Amino acid sequence: MFNDYTKVKRWELWGILWIIIVGSLLHFTYEWSGKSSIVGVFSPVNESVWEHLKLGYFSLLVFSIIEYWFIKNKANNFFIAKAIGIISMEVFIVIAFYLYTWITKNPILFMDIGIFVLGAIICQLISLKIMKLRASKTVNNLGLIVFILIGCLFILFTFYTPELPIFMDPKTKKYGI
Numbered sequence: 001m002f003n004d005y006t007k008v009k010r011w012e013l014w015g016i017l018w019i020i021i022v023g024s025l026l027h028f029t030y031e032w033s034g035k036s037s038i039v040g041v042f043s044p045v046n047e048s049v050w051e052h053l054k055l056g057y058f059s060l061l062v063f064s065i066i067e068y069w070f071i072k073n074k075a076n077n078f079f080i081a082k083a084i085g086i087i088s089m090e091v092f093i094v095i096a097f098y099l100y101t102w103i104t105k106n107p108i109l110f111m112d113i114g115i116f117v118l119g120a121i122i123c124q125l126i127s128l129k130i131m132k133l134r135a136s137k138t139v140n141n142l143g144l145i146v147f148i149l150i151g152c153l154f155i156l157f158t159f160y161t162p163e164l165p166i167f168m169d170p171k172t173k174k175y176g177i
């Protein structure tokens with residue numbers, strides 16, 4: 001079914017740019033909205049690592065909804081590719097952030113931005129590779145379920161936040177919204 005590699009590749013590369021730009025804008029939308037709880041569902045409500053993972057997830061979600069209608073018949077495994085891509089991005093961001101802050105003892109803005117950009121690249125390139133593979137419809141549907149569940153966790157933990165370090169705002173020492 002992977003019958004138009006060039007078109008799919010082009011979409012995935014444009015997705016990198018989309019994630020970087022839209023994700024960066026999402027960083028500010030909660031404040032811009034006057035701290036609207038509705039906006040807080042898809043934008044970081046504090047400076048915790050967890051809340052910043054929303055930048056990648058929700059920008060990819062919007063891009064994927066658009067992209068799907070253009071490449072659904074040109075790529076295999078669209079949903080499992082996006083699920084594994086976003087998981088890869090989020091895991092990379094968490095590991096890279098905690099590793100470099102363990103070494104430097106402080107977050108550094110340009111490092112955070114660089115990690116986000118690399119995460120977007122990793123996400124989209126992994127998605128592209130997976131779309132070239134053969135998989136069953138069941139596996140692809142499982143990917144859709146996993147992708148949706150990740151979004152549900154972001155929403156749930158915005159309002160019912162576990163008191164774990166990844167969820168704590170380092171500035172206010174508070175959790176969630």
